[in-house]
Amino acid sequence: MTSGCSLILDLQEEHINIQSKRTDGASLTWSEVNNMPYTNKVINETLRRATILPWFSRKAAQDFEIDGYKIKKGWSINLDVVSIHHDPEVFPDPEKFDPSRFDAPVKSFSFLGSGSGPRMCPGINLARLEICVFIHHLVIRYKWKPLDKDDSVQPTLVRMP
Numbered sequence: 001m002t003s004g005c006s007l008i009l010d011l012q013e014e015h016i017n018i019q020s021k022r023t024d025g026a027s028l029t030w031s032e033v034n035n036m037p038y039t040n041k042v043i044n045e046t047l048r049r050a051t052i053l054p055w056f057s058r059k060a061a062q063d064f065e066i067d068g069y070k071i072k073k074g075w076s077i078n079l080d081v082v083s084i085h086h087d088p089e090v091f092p093d094p095e096k097f098d099p100s101r102f103d104a105p106v107k108s109f110s111f112l113g114s115g116s117g118p119r120m121c122p123g124i125n126l127a128r129l130e131i132c133v134f135i136h137h138l139v140i141r142y143k144w145k146p147l148d149k150d151d152s153v154q155p156t157l158v159r160m161p
C-alpha cells in the first residue's frame with residue numbers, strides 16, 4: 001500500500017538523487033530522463049487509475065469466438081479498458097493508487113495505458129519524456145505537504161459520447 005506521503009517521499013528520493021549527481025548548472029540529461037524507474041511506475045499507475053482512453057473501438061475483420069461469444073465480421077467491438085485496469089485478479093484492491101504494482105511486469109494485455117499491438121500509441125515515448133521532465137522539476141523545486149488526511153485518488157474519467 002502506498003500513502004500519498006510516502007509516494008511523494010519516494011518520488012523526491014529518486015529526483016533528489018538525480019539532482020545531487022549533477023554538476024552545478026547542468027541541465028537534465030537524456031540518460032537521466034531514461035533512468036527514472038519509480039517515476040515511470042507512478043506514470044503507469046496514474047494511467048491505470050485515470051485511464052485516458054476508457055475504451056478502444058475496433059471493427060471485426062473476420063468472424064471469431066471469444067469466451068463462448070460469437071463475433072461476426074463487421075461488428076463494432078468496444079474494449080472496456082477501465083474494467084481491464086480494475087480487474088481485482090490482476091490488480092488487487094484496484095481502487096488503491098499503488099505504483100509498486102509495476103515492480104514486476106504485469107500480465108500481458110492487462111495494462112493498456114498506451115494501447116497495444118499495431119495501433120499502440122506512437123507518441124507514448126514523447127509523452128513519457130515530457131511527463132518525466134515535468135515531474136522532475138515539480139518534485140525538486142517545490143516543497144510538498146498533505147493538506148488533507150484523505151490521500152485517496154479519485155480520478156474523473158473522461159467519458160466520450
Ligand code: HEM
Pocket residue numbers: 047052053056057112113114115116118119120121122123124126127128
Ligand atoms: C500520456 C499521453 C498519451 C496517452 C495516455 C496516449 C494513449 C493512447 C492510446 C491508449 C492509444 C491507442 C488507441 C487505440 O488502440 O484505439 C493512442 C493512440 C494514438 N496516439 Fe496516443 N497517447 C498519449 C500521447 C500521445 C502523443 C504525445 C501523441 C503524438 C505526438 C500521440 C499520438 C497518438 C496517435 C497518432 C494514435 C493513433 C495510433 C493508431 O491508431 O495507429 N499520443 N494513444
